[in-house]
Amino acid sequence: MSWVVGVIGYVTILAIVYYGVLFFKVKRERSRAGYRIFLLLAGLFLVSGSDYIIALFQGDTEATFWQRTVYFVLILLSLSMALYFRRKEDQSQAGEMTMV
Numbered sequence: 001m002s003w004v005v006g007v008i009g010y011v012t013i014l015a016i017v018y019y020g021v022l023f024f025k026v027k028r029e030r031s032r033a034g035y036r037i038f039l040l041l042a043g044l045f046l047v048s049g050s051d052y053i054i055a056l057f058q059g060d061t062e063a064t065f066w067q068r069t070v071y072f073v074l075i076l077l078s079l080s081m082a083l084y085f086r087r088k089e090d091q092s093q094a095g096e097m098t099m100v
Helices: 003-024 030-048 052-057 065-098
Strands: none
Touching: 003 030, 030 052, 030 065
């Protein structure tokens, strides 16, 4: 099962690199690429820290409090940045629709 998580991680990293290139090269796609980058990062943090997060709900002592906290903070930061870029994309699309 761990090899499946590894494959998912590698595919996610490749997708992040692809959208990173789009973010810096194509100005029109910047908000959409930023949204996808941070959404993929949140998923990557969720998959890589899943053992620590599961241990939190089971009451295990597999992970320390700080390890769990760091993963939660990284996931929340990634999701909030994804939301920021999503709102930016929605605003740009609304601006394009009203400029007739």
